Amino acid sequence: MKTGKTKPDTFRRSPCPVANALDLLGDQWSLLVIRDILHGKHTYGELLDSPEKIPTSTLADRLKRLENAGILVKAAYQERPTRYAYSLSAKGAALGEILLAFVNWGTQYIPGTQTLKSFKDGRN
Amino acid sequence: MKTGKTKPDTFRRSPCPVANALDLLGDQWSLLVIRDILHGKHTYGELLDSPEKIPTSTLADRLKRLENAGILVKAAYQERPTRYAYSLSAKGAALGEILLAFVNWGTQYIPGTQTLKSFKDGRN
């Protein structure tokens, strides 16, 4: 069978989907940025305000990487002065499944961790 | 309600389960080590042999961290000379769900990536 699609056989480490996902997301901050955008945050300032206190230089770097990877899209939502909003592409929104797996594992195996929802509901 | 369990309110970054999971697993290699053990590898040498070519110093460090975190258990399987096998605790085996989410996302959104299974089946 032939498809029109180009297929990179030139991977940084291996053709494993996990390895390639980790090349992109395997750090302390990327998935937290995705989490915040999934929770409705959109601007640089809102994302800076995370409870984990991401350093501004790290946030700027991650936003660029995730945008280059087609996970985030950056768009000006006003001019004079120009202000930007970050949102998730389909590729980015699909990371919700991975986040969910992390939430399930973390709440079950790391004692004391809690989601915003469980905290609001008083389950603590 | 009172439980007997101690609950750490002293987290490195925040009480978020994702953040705490990433404190442990948020790097390029940890989840690949878990993947290999899930695939039946057990010894240091087998784990060193990954297609991603993990550096030996990095592997030694990850095995220690994951063991300290209660994700891996290390046991001698023979004496004279002593040889060790690494295996997953329940906490570690539960990471299979996270790995699965990564596989699903990666194969869908990173063109050309493939699992051992799809490769063996000739789906490429």
Next chain:
DNA sequence: CATTGTAACTTGTATAATACAAGTTACTAA
């Protein structure tokens, strides 16, 4: 019109993590 404020970054430098090459220990087998 000068000053203050704010969003969205950038730059510089210190510290920490990771990579790569080589060496070590405790054996077995020839």
Next chain:
DNA sequence: TTAGTAACTTGTATTATACAAGTTACAATG
């Protein structure tokens, strides 16, 4: 005695991350 192997450790170079400060382009206030 020599060679081989598993499971690491050590040293150093490179890269990533963190922290503090500075920059640009405006709006709003007095």
